[in-house]
Amino acid sequence: MGQFQPVTHVLFDMDGLLLDSEEIYSRAIQEVSDRYGGKPFTWELKVRQMGLVSADLAALVVKELELPITADEYLAEVGPVNVRLFPSANLMPGAERLLRHLHSKGVHIALATSSSRENYELKTTHHGSVFQLFQHIVTGSSDPEVKHGKPAPDIFLICASRFPEPAPHPSSCLVFEDAPNGVKAARAAGMQVVMVPDPRMDPLLTQEATLVLKSLEDFKPELFGLPAYD
Known part of the structure; x- marks a missing residue:
């Protein structure tokens, strides 16, 4: 097993990991910024906003892009843009195969997304049909139990607690993430974390992960005591 510990439960982030939705976020943010002559939405800022709940993301965007509106006004403006763009999100390579495999082998899986x-x-x-495979889903921006967004551990601890009794110990949970904030949250929760970062990500921002992969297609479940692909 090497440096990896066996797990029984697996928690997944969604944006940028299972769904190719991060670029859609960028387009929506830039569209609103352009209406007000705001600054460009840069990659550096993109990395900082990954994994944040809606309220925190809005506050960061308004401040850093110097928009002459409040965070609530920003959310009201970006909402219709999201409605137009979000349904075009595609699954990331390897996502459906991994989820269907774990589900078919009876592994406990759940979704922990900062989305509303x-x-x-x-x-x-x-x-x-793919997202119905999860035993449950925690949507951090609209779940009253999630008091603090990533990088706080709340969303992963709450997600783990909602598995059927007996709920797993954090050390028995493996998290899949693409964002530094998400990796920090998983580590703070006491969980191992597999990171699949955007290829543009600074390697220094991936160092806290238990394992870093270029794609979900490269994951070997048996490394963490999970059933291997047939």
């Missing part, structure tokens, strides 16, 4: 329930529904419009 509304945005989750929009993004998964064309992928319902």
Whole structure:
């Protein structure tokens, strides 16, 4: 097993990991910024906003792009843009294969996304059969129990606690993430984490992950004591 510990439960982030939705976020943010003559939405800022709940993301965008509106006004403006763009999100390579494999082998899997329930529904419009494989879904921006967004550990601890009794110990959970904030949150929760970062990501921002992969297609479940692909 080497440096990896066996796990029984697996928690997945969604944006940028299972769904290719991060570029859609970027387009939506830039569209609103352009209306107000705001600054360009840069990659450096992109990395900082990955994994944030809606309120924190809005506050960051308004501040850093110097928009002459409040965070709430920003959310009201970007909402219709999201409704238009989010349904076009495609699954990332290897995502469906991995989820169907774990589900077929009886592995406990759940989704822990910073998205609101509304945005989750929009993004998964064309992928319902895949997302129905999860035992449960936690949408951080609209779940009253998630008091603090990533990089706080709340969303992963709450997601783990909602598995059937007996709920797993954090050390028995493996998290899949693409964002530094998500990796920090998983580590703070006491969980191992597989990171599949955007290829543009600074390698220094991937160092806290248990394992870093270029694609979900490269994951070997048996490394963490999970059933191997047939």
